[in-house]
Amino acid sequence: MRSKALTNLELTESYNLPDQRGHFGPYGGVFVAETLMLPISELTEAYYRYMKDKEFLAELDYDLQHYVGRPSPIYHAERLSREMGGAQIFLKREDLNHTGAHKVNNTVGQALLAKRMGKTRIIAETGAGQHGVATATVAARLGLECVVYMGSVDVARQAPNVLRMKLLGAKVVPVESGSKTLKDALNEAMRDWVTNVDNTFYIIGTVAGPHPYPAMVRDFQAVIGRESKEQMLEMTGHNPDVLVACVGGGSNAIGLFYPFIDDHEVAMHGVEAAGDGIATGRHSAPLSAGRPGVLHGNRTYLMEDEDGEIIETHSISAGLDYPGVGPEHAWLKDSGRAHYVSITDDEAMQGFHALTRLEGIIPALESSHAIAYAMKLATTLAKDKTILVNLSGRGDKDINTIAAREGISL
Amino acid sequence: MSRITKTLENLKQAGRKALIPFITAGDPSPAFTVPAMHEMVKAGADIIELGVPFSDPMADGPVIQRASERALAHKMSLRKVLELVREFRLQDDATPVVLMGYLNPVESLGYQNFVDKAKEVGVDGILTVDMPPEESSELLPMLDKAGIDPIFLLAPNSTEERIAKMGQLGRGYLYYVSLKGVTGASHLNLGDVERKIKEIRKLTSLPIEIGFGVKNAETAAAVSKLGDGVVVGSALVGKIESAGEDTSLALRDITDLLSSMRKSLNA
Numbered sequence: 001m002r003s004k005a006l007t008n009l010e011l012t013e014s015y016n017l018p019d020q021r022g023h024f025g026p027y028g029g030v031f032v033a034e035t036l037m038l039p040i041s042e043l044t045e046a047y048y049r050y051m052k053d054k055e056f057l058a059e060l061d062y063d064l065q066h067y068v069g070r071p072s073p074i075y076h077a078e079r080l081s082r083e084m085g086g087a088q089i090f091l092k093r094e095d096l097n098h099t100g101a102h103k104v105n106n107t108v109g110q111a112l113l114a115k116r117m118g119k120t121r122i123i124a125e126t127g128a129g130q131h132g133v134a135t136a137t138v139a140a141r142l143g144l145e146c147v148v149y150m151g152s153v154d155v156a157r158q159a160p161n162v163l164r165m166k167l168l169g170a171k172v173v174p175v176e177s178g179s180k181t182l183k184d185a186l187n188e189a190m191r192d193w194v195t196n197v198d199n200t201f202y203i204i205g206t207v208a209g210p211h212p213y214p215a216m217v218r219d220f221q222a223v224i225g226r227e228s229k230e231q232m233l234e235m236t237g238h239n240p241d242v243l244v245a246c247v248g249g250g251s252n253a254i255g256l257f258y259p260f261i262d263d264h265e266v267a268m269h270g271v272e273a274a275g276d277g278i279a280t281g282r283h284s285a286p287l288s289a290g291r292p293g294v295l296h297g298n299r300t301y302l303m304e305d306e307d308g309e310i311i312e313t314h315s316i317s318a319g320l321d322y323p324g325v326g327p328e329h330a331w332l333k334d335s336g337r338a339h340y341v342s343i344t345d346d347e348a349m350q351g352f353h354a355l356t357r358l359e360g361i362i363p364a365l366e367s368s369h370a371i372a373y374a375m376k377l378a379t380t381l382a383k384d385k386t387i388l389v390n391l392s393g394r395g396d397k398d399i400n401t402i403a404a405r406e407g408i409s410l
Numbered sequence: 411m412s413r414i415t416k417t418l419e420n421l422k423q424a425g426r427k428a429l430i431p432f433i434t435a436g437d438p439s440p441a442f443t444v445p446a447m448h449e450m451v452k453a454g455a456d457i458i459e460l461g462v463p464f465s466d467p468m469a470d471g472p473v474i475q476r477a478s479e480r481a482l483a484h485k486m487s488l489r490k491v492l493e494l495v496r497e498f499r500l501q502d503d504a505t506p507v508v509l510m511g512y513l514n515p516v517e518s519l520g521y522q523n524f525v526d527k528a529k530e531v532g533v534d535g536i537l538t539v540d541m542p543p544e545e546s547s548e549l550l551p552m553l554d555k556a557g558i559d560p561i562f563l564l565a566p567n568s569t570e571e572r573i574a575k576m577g578q579l580g581r582g583y584l585y586y587v588s589l590k591g592v593t594g595a596s597h598l599n600l601g602d603v604e605r606k607i608k609e610i611r612k613l614t615s616l617p618i619e620i621g622f623g624v625k626n627a628e629t630a631a632a633v634s635k636l637g638d639g640v641v642v643g644s645a646l647v648g649k650i651e652s653a654g655e656d657t658s659l660a661l662r663d664i665t666d667l668l669s670s671m672r673k674s675l676n677a
């Protein structure tokens with residue numbers, strides 16, 4: 001069963017987006033400068049070829065099992081569920097992966113692709129630093145040069161991850177332009193890519209960017225949902241009633257959702273960061289409070305002002321602090337297949353503490369948004385209903401942020 | 411025939427190369443832009459590319475990024491850039507103006523709304539860095555109807571197929587990006603440019619203006635020989651930045667640089 005879940009890479013049959021040029025309805029596409037068109041078409045060609053290549057898939061499966069530690073378990077959070085007094089909360093334990101988050105599922109895949117394509121240099125953007133660490137990790141293992149762009153605000157608030165990347169041999173470049181967070185790191189990585197297209201592979205960390213990234217990152221992350229389907233069947237005898245995941249760019253959410261898209265009885269709830277509250281304007285919730293536009297190579301919901309300039313976002317969690325969202329989520333929202341909600345910084349902190357105290361699991365601040373929402377949702381559902389939450393990462397990286405917020409000196 | 415095409419044909423008949431300066435609208439302040447445009451025309455500019463500032467200028471190097479930030483700090487926007495063009499046209503009905511920027515402000519205004527306003531104020535061409543021809547099927551017919559030229563970028567790694575396609579869809583001129591990199595980069599290789607331009611000429615008869623890496627009178631002269639003209643951006647924007655608050659110094663510096671380029675192009 002273990003290997004079946006892993007090798008079952010064929011795509012869901014009836015839902016078959018994106019189209020050939022990467023569109024999910026009006027969203028997605030390829031909106032980039034001319035110099036990137038050739039490397040993007042080479043990447044697209046290589047990606048679709050290798051996703052059908054038995055040897056490539058076998059190597060990917062091997063790495064996911066033996067290097068990442070898959071499959072990740074599902075855990076029934078019984079005390080937390082009892083405390084809420086409603087639906088049963090289950091956790092997909094992506095926090096137990098090597099490097100501590102779901103991000104590595106994708107970097108292992110893209111790095112194998114980079115190697116197949118003969119690229120010698122890897123670049124990445126990172127917000128929380130989890131994707132940067134996961135990229136530096138696979139680059140170290142494959143002996144590839146690695147440069148990670150990170151907004152200087154994030155460099156300050158995610159210091160432990162900066163050190164981890166450096167120890168792994170990556171060069172971490174603080175980005176001082178714009179809002180100095182994830183979106184600016186992405187801009188800078190794009191500039192690097194356009195300058196070094198011949199030898200460089202850009203490993204994007206979420207389901208954003210130009211096609212094929214949203215589809216490719218989704219397909220690498222879909223192992224989460226494929227495993228979950230089998231595991232929940234084994235544990236409960238049926239599909240979960242509701243899937244819950246936090247949404248920054250949206251990779252852990254789509255990884256969980258995608259294999260369930262055609263199972264219409266399964267509800268899907270994506271949780272954006274409401275920061276200080278949607279009404280304050282200080283948040284990172286484009287699906288809840290933004291409008292469609294074009295940024296970072298695709299059309300999607302964005303946080304922008306009335307002139308189309310991207311506005312600064314806010315979230316306690318660096319990994320959710322992004323003004324855009326993967327184009328497939330924009331489509332799932334418009335089509336009504338998935339439902340998007342938001343959780344404030346304060347609520348996320350409550351979710352963080354609840355899981356830590358009741359279950360002995362310290363979640364990442366990003367994942368704490370999903371936990372907090374699932375706790376609220378559980379109280380509205382009957383005890384025989386099941387909610388599966390993607391616990392996308394562990395919280396060790398966030399202890400400095402939490403200490404500062406709660407006035408604890410280390 | 412569009413104002414751009416007419417201008418470039420006249421130059422060709424006179425055996426001259428086009429000099430196309432780029433500045434970011436609203437940098438260092440909105441009041442600077444229109445007078446600077448007039449001065450640049452006096453100094454020998456044939457076409458003006460006016461940068462529309464954007465919060466996330468992914469294809470730009472640090473010099474033009476900072477210009478965008480300065481302009482945005484003054485609340486410059488696509489709507490206001492259009493008003494600057496209207497003001498410029500009060501005194502100059504001859505010099506073509508091309509808006510250069512990113513797609514999102516255009517999406518935000520709405521394609522048809524943007525095209526109508528651009529036509530009304532006298533914009534001649536638009537160059538949208540992150541809108542390749544594949545994603546332009548909605549906007550192109552609107553531009554065509556309004557008589558505004560869509561200008562596409564070609565790069566050192568553009569395939570023959572894409573060059574031919576942009577030759578068909580483009581109007582006015584094609585902008586050849588002389589190197590793989592962002593604006594303001596300087597690793598220009600003339601031999602590579604010459605080879606690529608030869609390839610492009612076989613596939614299209616549109617004029618080819620070459621930009622990225624044109625710094626001074628010498629590079630302008632050398633690069634212009636390979637195509638139909640040069641675009642100079644970061645070198646001018648850098649002068650504006652260095653002058654700081656002293657906008658009359660900025661005006662003097664950019665017109666000096668353009669005059670020297672004009673002389674070397676004519677030589």
Ligand SMILES: Cc1ncc(COP(=O)(O)O)c(C=O)c1O
Pocket residue numbers: 101102103127128129130131205206207246247248249250251252253318319320364366367392393394
């Ligand atoms: C643990 C964790 N969860 C979630 C995210 C958000 O990214 P995405 O929405 O792509 O899953 C991040 C990003 O850094 C993260 O580190």
